[in-house]
Amino acid sequence: MQLAVFALFALLSLVSAVVVVAHKNAVYSTMSLVVVLVSSAALFVLLGAPFIATLQVLVYAGAIVVLFLFVIMLLNLGRENATGEAEAPRGSGQKWGTILGAGVFAGTLLALIWRTYGSDSLEPLQAEAVATKPLATLLFSNYILAFEVIGLLLLVAVVAASVVARRVGSAGEAEAEKEG
């Protein structure tokens, strides 16, 4: 049963991942990424991390990726040539690149399989192993500093983002200055 669920979501995420990378239209890529993220969240649940899985959907799929979509639409990057994908030149470089990529992919995959072959025995999940409370305790005791730093990082990121993306000398700003 679990294996079937795993297989379903693993397949889903692999296929979607390929779409993310391969699709010419950025909107489809982004939507596929959402699928990858949600199926990963399902796998997280299988791995006994429901809280992280929920957060993955809430934060990652629900907020961060929406931001991507938002920007894609704002700049209208989906269909336009702005991404440059449409005019990609075809040449020998592409061929060699493909061969190299495939080689690296296959080789690394083989190496991975070879190295990870043979299963590790897992303890069955216990209720307390899944609980959220110990996680919170850990986060707010041992890792409180990291938590605070992350909070600061987010603040800095927000400020930086709003400064960078601001339209310099825009009409609205000039007006606001006049008013102020």
Place this chain on the structure above:
Amino acid sequence: MVPISYYLLLAGMLFIIGTLGALTRRSGITIFLSIELMLNSVNLTLIAYSRLLGDRMGQLIVLFVMAVAAAEAAVGLALFIAIYRHRHTIDLNRLNLMRW
């Protein structure tokens, strides 16, 4: 029970797909998405090991990774907007002002 190696294998494959995407695509947004893919595969690995070792730190690190990804997305996308405003493209092949 699903062996932990399956998860690791899946994560590895996702990571490679993401890497190839980041290396081969020209659109800044797609590269960004590929990087998110890589991050996600790392998250999967972390959770898997957290499960294997019975250590919650893995989950915590995933939390932090998410926060960092959020920050990164915010700043990165803002940069894209700024770049697009100046150059009217986010084709990374054309963003080569630093070229000698």
Place this chain on the structure above:
Amino acid sequence: MSVDLTAALLKIALFLAFFLGTLAPIMVWVERRACALIQDRPGPNRLGPWGLLQPLADALKFIFKEDITPTEVEKPLFLLAPVLAMLPALSTFVVLPFGPPIEVGGRVHNLVVADVESGVLLFLALSSLGVYALVSAGYSSNNKFSLLGSIRASAQLISYELALTLAVLGVLLPVGTFRLDAVVAYQQEHLWNAVPQAIGFLVFLVAMFAETNRTPFDLPEAESELVAGYHTEYSAMRFAAFMAAEYINMAALSALCATLYLGGWKLPFLNPPSGPWALTALVSFSGLAVKVILFMCLFVWVRWTLPRFRYDQLMRLGWKVLLPLSIVNLLWVAVATLQGWM
């Protein structure tokens, strides 16, 4: 079929029957009649008594109308969008408790579809996926009004989700768990959360309107400026799906609001009868339903009373008023919890 599965299916059926089969059509009728009342005109009154059969006729019309797919749309996404709208709307119910635990055949069942630990979070996570429907609908329509509508929608949803989540956090803080049945149980022992956390309640209420794109926050589908926004190009059943999703979302959020702030399924001074389990379940469910309907009426009332916000006003309200207010609420709750007042 296992007992658990049967029970789960039963609960789901109950919810679907109520929300999809009953509440949504009735609310459509209520909305139209109330609108007419407010605008001092009769409204639909031909089909059935007081026009009560009008929703049925509408539904039939939606089903049998021709389904038009414009040629220039992004077809996969265009077809997917209504599904994406319905899916999260319907699935959010799974975490809502609608009664006390009941004992059936020697087994204790919690009256909630998915008895998961991170219940509220799951609700928020699922509802946050709703934005993809709007975005893909707007984008795939290949129409500038739709695109604008979906851009507005994504910005609006992200902005108000923050305030909403922070308000919810205030409720969870004194309870100490993400489980909604614990929140209900907590409110049975204390006051309803709407009283001590009036600010949070207010923030939640406003954010709720924005999350469901209802007036005065219906900018993504503003008829007068965006020609119905993201669902301009939709017709027949697909349009109906969006409509239904909107009403179901409203209902779901109302239910969440009732659970978080107004004591959940528990009506004041009325304890669910300790008779047969089915009776208990139904009565307590009706308790929740009553509150949901009250909220729905509020939605309708507000929609036909208040004018639409301007977009910059919307953003200012979200970031500069609601977000700070929700943080103030959270601080107050934190202090109160620490001091043992809650």
Place this chain on the structure above:
Amino acid sequence: MEAQNLLWLIPALPFLGAIVNGLLGPRAPKSATTAVAIGAPFLSLAVALYCLFQYLGGGASEPLAATAYHWTTGPIAIDISFLLDPLSSVMLFVVTFVGFLIHVYSVGYMSHEEGYQRYFAYLNLFMGSMLLLILGSNFLVLFVGWEGVGLCSYLLIGYYYQERVPPAAGKKAFIVNRIGDFGFLAGLLALYARYGTLEFGPLFHKIAEDTGVAAGTYALGLSFASFVALALFIGAMGKSAQIPLYVWLPDAMAGPTPVSALIHAATMVTAGVYMVSRANVLYQLAPGVSMFVAAIGGVTAIFAATIGLAQNDIKKVLAYSTVSQLGYMFMAAGLGAYALAIFHVGTHAFFKALLFLGSGSVIHAMGGEQDMRSMGGLRKQLPWTYRTFLIGALALAGVPPLAGFFSKDAILGAAFEHNKLLWVIGVLTAGLTAFYMFRAVFLTFFGKFRGTHEQEHHLHESPAVMTVPLVILALGTLVVGFFNLPPVFPGGNGFVHFLQPVIAHVGEAGAEEGHALSAGTEWALILVSVAVAALGIFLASRVYGGGRGTAGDQTFASRFAGLYRTLSNKYYVDELYDRVIVKPLAWLARVCWKVIDSLLIEGTLGVGTFLTELTGDLARFSTTGNVRNYALYFFLGVVALFWWMIL
């Protein structure tokens, strides 16, 4: 309060004043600046007087000593410690008293200057440094003060930094002093290396005990004592403007006149004399060097006096007279009459400060004019300045019973006793001094006014804040000489007795100073010096008096044309230095620049630069400007690592 515990306050207060005024700068109101600038030295003077009374009232038997701070710890333990013994008490009194008066005078003199705050910050800094120099009980503290006053001297000479000459003069003073300081430091290092301490008491004790100190060769064919004495004297030469390092002092007149009075006449320049007297143990053990000191002093005395004959700038005259008087002091010190040298320091401080301040008053009245040829007949307009200046000039000329007479006469007595040649030089110098001083007096205050009408209209007596210090200094000039009456008088030689505890007696120089001569010889010597002074004044009045003014100079110049030109050009010493030292050094510097720096070093570096550039040219082909290419390099590296780790 124990007096020695207050000693640290004496230098600390002016430092505090310097910090306050220096940091506040022009932000503070002028009155506040003045209050701080005057208050700090005043408090310092008060504390100093308190300590002096405590010390002298206690019979001056035991020196007051206190350690303010353990500066360094470990193997090199040097304290910031203070010492009040007869020697430093004399200096302390002179510096605080004269210094305070000059501060007061400066308030009037500098009132219209820009950078008023800067001036007083420097002046207070100088006071602090000078007091540190005097009160320090070891050579290192003394050296710190020594360098501090050097710095302040540089700053104050270059005070008018917008003009051309003063900064150059400041630099000259600083560089010449550096040459001297090099010798001083060498001496200190040698002392420390041999004895492991720089504290005066233990150090001199050890030197006196050290039997081998005056024998053998240490360096340069000199014994240890001689070497150190010579090295220290080189330092003193620089600071106290002795041949050949005197050249900076006349140029230092570019600074404000009160600065000249305080630093370049009364206090700083006498630091060399103080230091030599302090180290008298060493000098007594090095008779050759002492003789050298005396000879340098004598030569400097007469050399500077002759230059002073032909100077037209009133401050230059005083500057050369200062150099000349410093020569007297070294002559005394070299002859073993350390107490007389210090006595002359004290008296000289009074009357030379008086003269400088008087000249400052004249310059002030003349609106900045310093050339005596444009003055004349000022005694009517500047009565108080005239009177006080006259007293100072009489004192300097050696007319009894003024201060200069007693100290100069005592030195001449010591010279007569030890070395007749030096006595002759001293007497000649005394005559010349009287002559050129009264040349200055006649040219400035007598005859007709020779300046412009505008200047004449502008003439006025200086304000009280300037004249009162003049009067006080004049009174001091009248009084201080009596501290050391000639031995023929009852109670004579009091000052020498007072200083006796500081002057150790090592080896043969055992006789007490000034007692070797018979009373008849003493009287004869007194008569000779008075006669010489009178002669000088008389000649000056014949040449320059009676309204002749500058005509005297012209007759002098036409009669001894070559001599006059040589004198007025200061023996061409500056030109000589320029030719012998500055030009070759500049040439060497050019060689270093052109050959060593440009050719060798930059050439070598050029090869490196070329290689770097080449590498960069080659490597930049990998820099495509395409981010993904960089990512690819990165990724290939990761893959390689991965394979290496996995296999």
